Amino acid sequence: MAVITDIATRVYNHGFRIDPIVRTLLDTDFYKFLMLQLIRSVAPEVNATFGMINRTKSVRLGEIIDERELRDQLDHARTLRFQKNELIWLAGNTFYGVKQIFKPDFLEWLANFRLPDYELHRTADGQYELHFEGKWCETTMWEVPALAIVNELRARAAMRGMSRFELDVLYARAKAKLWHKVERLRRLREEGPLKIAEFGTRRRHGFLWQKWCVEAMQEGLGDSFTGTSNVKLAMDAGLEAIGTNAHELPMVYAALAESDEALARAPYRVLEDWSQMYYGNLLVVLPDTYGTTAFLRNAPDWSARWRGFRPDSKPPIEASEEIIAWWRARGQNPRDKLIVLSDGMDIDTIEESVRALRGRVELSIGWGTTLTNDFEDCAPDDRNEMLRTISLVCKVVSANGRPAVKLSDNPEKATGPADEIARYRRIFGEAGVSAHPVFV
Amino acid sequence: MAVITDIATRVYNHGFRIDPIVRTLLDTDFYKFLMLQLIRSVAPEVNATFGMINRTKSVRLGEIIDERELRDQLDHARTLRFQKNELIWLAGNTFYGVKQIFKPDFLEWLANFRLPDYELHRTADGQYELHFEGKWCETTMWEVPALAIVNELRARAAMRGMSRFELDVLYARAKAKLWHKVERLRRLREEGPLKIAEFGTRRRHGFLWQKWCVEAMQEGLGDSFTGTSNVKLAMDAGLEAIGTNAHELPMVYAALAESDEALARAPYRVLEDWSQMYYGNLLVVLPDTYGTTAFLRNAPDWSARWRGFRPDSKPPIEASEEIIAWWRARGQNPRDKLIVLSDGMDIDTIEESVRALRGRVELSIGWGTTLTNDFEDCAPDDRNEMLRTISLVCKVVSANGRPAVKLSDNPEKATGPADEIARYRRIFGEAGVSAHPVFV
Numbered sequence A, B: 001m002a003v004i005t006d007i008a009t010r011v012y013n014h015g016f017r018i019d020p021i022v023r024t025l026l027d028t029d030f031y032k033f034l035m036l037q038l039i040r041s042v043a044p045e046v047n048a049t050f051g052m053i054n055r056t057k058s059v060r061l062g063e064i065i066d067e068r069e070l071r072d073q074l075d076h077a078r079t080l081r082f083q084k085n086e087l088i089w090l091a092g093n094t095f096y097g098v099k100q101i102f103k104p105d106f107l108e109w110l111a112n113f114r115l116p117d118y119e120l121h122r123t124a125d126g127q128y129e130l131h132f133e134g135k136w137c138e139t140t141m142w143e144v145p146a147l148a149i150v151n152e153l154r155a156r157a158a159m160r161g162m163s164r165f166e167l168d169v170l171y172a173r174a175k176a177k178l179w180h181k182v183e184r185l186r187r188l189r190e191e192g193p194l195k196i197a198e199f200g201t202r203r204r205h206g207f208l209w210q211k212w213c214v215e216a217m218q219e220g221l222g223d224s225f226t227g228t229s230n231v232k233l234a235m236d237a238g239l240e241a242i243g244t245n246a247h248e249l250p251m252v253y254a255a256l257a258e259s260d261e262a263l264a265r266a267p268y269r270v271l272e273d274w275s276q277m278y279y280g281n282l283l284v285v286l287p288d289t290y291g292t293t294a295f296l297r298n299a300p301d302w303s304a305r306w307r308g309f310r311p312d313s314k315p316p317i318e319a320s321e322e323i324i325a326w327w328r329a330r331g332q333n334p335r336d337k338l339i340v341l342s343d344g345m346d347i348d349t350i351e352e353s354v355r356a357l358r359g360r361v362e363l364s365i366g367w368g369t370t371l372t373n374d375f376e377d378c379a380p381d382d383r384n385e386m387l388r389t390i391s392l393v394c395k396v397v398s399a400n401g402r403p404a405v406k407l408s409d410n411p412e413k414a415t416g417p418a419d420e421i422a423r424y425r426r427i428f429g430e431a432g433v434s435a436h437p438v439f440v
Helices: A007-014 A030-042 A067-079 A084-092 A104-111 A136-159 A164-191 A207-224 A231-237 A248-256 A260-277 A292-298 A301-305 A316-329 A347-357 A381-387 A418-428 B007-014 B030-042 B067-079 B084-092 B104-111 B136-159 B164-191 B207-224 B231-237 B248-256 B260-277 B292-298 B301-305 B316-329 B347-357 B381-386 B418-428
Strands: A048-054 A119-122 A128-132 A196-198 A225-228 A338-341 A362-367 A392-399 B048-054 B119-122 B128-132 B196-198 B225-228 B338-341 B362-367 B392-399
Touching: A030 A104, A030 A136, A030 A231, A030 A248, A030 A260, A048 A136, A067 A119, A067 A136, A084 A104, A084 A231, A128 A136, A136 A248, A136 A381, A136 A392, A164 A207, A164 A347, A164 B164, A164 B207, A196 A207, A207 A225, A207 A231, A207 B164, A225 A231, A248 A260, A248 A392, A260 A292, A260 A418, A292 A316, A316 A338, A316 A347, A338 A347, A347 A362, B030 B104, B030 B136, B030 B231, B030 B248, B030 B260, B048 B136, B067 B119, B067 B136, B084 B104, B128 B136, B136 B248, B136 B381, B136 B392, B164 B207, B164 B347, B196 B207, B207 B225, B207 B231, B225 B231, B248 B260, B248 B392, B260 B292, B260 B418, B292 B316, B316 B338, B316 B347, B338 B347, B347 B362
Parallel strands: A196 A225, A196 A362, A338 A362, B196 B225, B196 B362, B338 B362
Antiparallel strands: A048 A128, A048 A392, A119 A128, B048 B128, B048 B392, B119 B128
């Protein structure tokens, strides 16, 4: 019954100053790379400030997470560089069926990339203010690692002092819970086509747990599991890296607009620039930055020929119906089109959406928070509360010193100074906008 | 992200001929040692044959378990000797509050002990016939390892071909399931006293799983978890080793009785001999070998002064009420007495029994099969069926060539040749006997 202890490993672990949360710059969402290449091309000198916002005010992160630990993790992330094998993989891998999607000059630039500095301080109301200032093409890369770091530090704080055994039960329950969801998805797949990808890097409980979740999806769903947004996991597991673009593109374009007319045109200029660089399955519209209804009403006809849409802040079926009707009105067959649903999806809304839309449109689910961070009822008592996901986001707040604004289909998600929000609302209108509580 | 592989361990594991199920002679039930010391003292030359019986005929073990593998495991167990540190622990440890319970000459004899030979063949109905012939003081020690080996080989067969991931989910679910039971026991403990021990070696899913179950009970129940019947686990975890005696004692005594009168007296002669060697908390009567009602009616008054009873084949509350009434009739206060319930207890019957008897008698639960081998609904589809516990026992079948008989309170559990069963029934009567299905 002898257990051989690997003394070298044990001693090496003793020497760790910290247990790093982000260990490679590839541990981020794929869309960041697509956007980064575009930003480098069209706005290499633009400055953009990103800021982290905890929308779950009741959870006082400044009192839960030690500032020293947070700084250590952020500092560690700043020491990272892309490794040679990672750059070779980015150059040589096929993404969305496209070879050499990343150009040699972009990859050369990446080779010297490092995360820029950060500004951190605790606020009077027990939160952290965390900002990243500098070139957009550098600050943008903080979004995902910053969120992953804060979320994992909070999870570590929640688990501190738990016995080895309590932790064992915690993970056993979380595994049993997730597998139950996978089984529901298997039944959903038996009824008809299902495509679902993992989108949970930013909200994950931790890297190893996310890895387990991805393995569970692979094991349980086979081809119906289409990939992961996490580039590192995609590389290691030979999965498709999934994702296209985010609100920061129209938000910065809009912030930089010199007139109301230019502002109204900004969301479509993003699409124009995007389609200069990418094509095919990568042409996915994110329509809700200033309201989906307004976006569709004024959208150029050529945008109806894009591969699909990713509605992000309306109830998913309602948003999809609106887009399907719009495609029809623009002479497109929705069955040839893709809708990606990735806004706070959980197993119930996944089932509902798939059953409502399957066969009428190509549907792909991006499953985030409740895939990679659902520990509800897995921990004893107070720990359960401490492990409950919070609504933490890291958004662009200004570009070249001008405030960045998001209206969204849900006024609860609007961000920006009040006067600017009012101006944007005047320009884009408020058609189709209605409030829903934001959980994740 | 480097993982250091311990190459030496890896290569060493490659060299294993088999993964042994029983790795030490201490991996058995504690009562075997108490009985063995008695057998060595009072019947050192008696021959006794033990045989394994699968009462769950629908499960064809001969088709599930490879004969070669079974022989390898049994052969491996025969290579084992007590290790020096194990003998020192048996000599130096306090059992049931008694020091030096095992005498020096017995320990010296143990130092040379090895399991005797076995006879194995497959039967026409797809079962194994497994017999152990020889001195009682040697064959008796096969009971627990033989059962543990066959049960674990069946579990291994059920899990063969499952992916690493499926196994991960299987154990996660089993852990979550067991912890749910532990939580029910915690609530039961909040209502009043609770004493419960682990008795599941023979029916366990596997050694490592049993170890996890014991750790779960320790972690969850603290002092209410009183120990384990498994001597190896007791030694390693610093737990109390629990158990006293089994049916084989009255069965062999009865088989050797030279007259009907001697047969009627046999169960009480066991108690006489037992009390010559042991005292205090070790004086626990197992009354059901030839029917509890008959046993109590004819029991000598001094047996009412023993520490307690372990009813074993009647419904637990019914049996306890019968014994409580008998104690009262013999002038004893049941509150000073111990009842041990260990026959096929599950979480429901544990709760019921504890709530019905607590405060009226000292109660101790011996929890076996559904503690260490409950994988119900933990595996996918057909594997679930293959992991369902079977009713496998290893009983004495003859002593010095004369058939051994058990009547029990439940005729479903009666064993022995029909004519002998009839003779025993004539002598002991059938008062208080009624049939119940046997699940475990």
